[in-house]
Amino acid sequence: MRKFLLLVAICLFDWGCQSNQYVTRDELRDLFAIAGMDSAVSNAGVDQAKLAAMVQEAMAAPNPDQRAAGALAAADAKTSKLADALAAIDRAMAICQINIANAGTTAYKCSRVVSNPAGAVAFRMDFTQGSLENTGRPMDLAIQGEGFFKVRTLEGGGFAYTRNGNFFINKVGDIVLGQGDGYALLPRITVPANTTEVTISQDGRVEVQTAGAASRKHVGQIALARFLNPDGLALLGGSLFIETNDSGPPREVNLRNGDSFVLQGILEGSNVDLGRERIRMKFLQNWREAVMKAVDASK
Numbered sequence: 001m002r003k004f005l006l007l008v009a010i011c012l013f014d015w016g017c018q019s020n021q022y023v024t025r026d027e028l029r030d031l032f033a034i035a036g037m038d039s040a041v042s043n044a045g046v047d048q049a050k051l052a053a054m055v056q057e058a059m060a061a062p063n064p065d066q067r068a069a070g071a072l073a074a075a076d077a078k079t080s081k082l083a084d085a086l087a088a089i090d091r092a093m094a095i096c097q098i099n100i101a102n103a104g105t106t107a108y109k110c111s112r113v114v115s116n117p118a119g120a121v122a123f124r125m126d127f128t129q130g131s132l133e134n135t136g137r138p139m140d141l142a143i144q145g146e147g148f149f150k151v152r153t154l155e156g157g158g159f160a161y162t163r164n165g166n167f168f169i170n171k172v173g174d175i176v177l178g179q180g181d182g183y184a185l186l187p188r189i190t191v192p193a194n195t196t197e198v199t200i201s202q203d204g205r206v207e208v209q210t211a212g213a214a215s216r217k218h219v220g221q222i223a224l225a226r227f228l229n230p231d232g233l234a235l236l237g238g239s240l241f242i243e244t245n246d247s248g249p250p251r252e253v254n255l256r257n258g259d260s261f262v263l264q265g266i267l268e269g270s271n272v273d274l275g276r277e278r279i280r281m282k283f284l285q286n287w288r289e290a291v292m293k294a295v296d297a298s299k
Contacts, residue, residue, distance in 0.1 A: 082295050089288045095123060096281045099272045107164040107239045108270035110277075114231070125241075127230045130271040132263065138198050139175070141165030142268045145260030147224030147253040151176075151183035153240065159186070160240040161225055161233065161250065163268055169198075175206075175220075183240075189220030202261040222262055225250035 102108040112126040148161035173190045176182030197209040204222030232246025
């Protein structure tokens with residue numbers, strides 16, 4: 001079986017290299033860096049004496065239940081590592097599917113694999129900026145640079161952070177994320193009912209032109225929050241995140257020093273790389289087929 005699995009790995013590598021979208025060595029390393037997957041496909045290490053005893057129990061036990069339990073125990077001992085491999089591959093495929101499904105979601109952040117200094121690997125959100133898309137809609141806002149909008153929620157301790165700037169003005173004049181009552185932008189900014197135009201500067205200053213007024217009126221200041229370790233944020237749902245001990249507390253972004261800007265009439269797109277995710281999916285599908293063949297070979 002080891003020869004078979006080695007042949008499968010070589011074939012997968014050869015397939016990746018000859019694909020129209022080339023897979024780099026770094027990308028292959030990322031694909032293999034799924035927790036437990038590097039050794040899970042190996043069926044070595046089964047205690048043959050223990051396995052023989054389980055088989056004997058399945059054959060010679062005095063009642064059907066004991067025989068059935070012995071048979072299942074023998075099957076588990078023989079295939080447990082392969083089952084672990086399938087579970088790991090299925091988890092990785094699910095992550096890829098979620099990323100692909102959200103390729104068109106505003107400010108969606110894909111999951112990526114990272115390793116800590118000890119070598120353990122885990123999934124983390126990738127907070128690199130997505131493409132900026134001009135919508136022309138006055139209440140659509142994008143962040144150029146680091147930072148998050150802060151909004152009020154019913155979950156997550158009452159506050160959440162997002163780079164989704166698809167804002168609206170609700171029935172009482174508050175700027176909110178999403179339609180209806182939505183998630184109110186914090187600090188709260190209220191737009192007068194007779195407003196005819198809303199202008200938001202790059203440093204977050206919100207001004208309105210009201211009917212009959214000779215000049216614009218300042219109604220609020222958008223504030224952005226940043227985190228020392230944004231990878232430590234926890235996903236609340238959609239594009240909303242909440243702080244954790246790993247992320248550290250939020251700190252205000254200085255919008256006047258030019259490192260970050262608020263852009264009106266623009267939304268940040270998803271940062272999903274569809275080509276990369278599809279290559280990952282194909283690789284994992286082939287890998288899963290290889291494991292299933294190994295299961296058949298272990299019978």
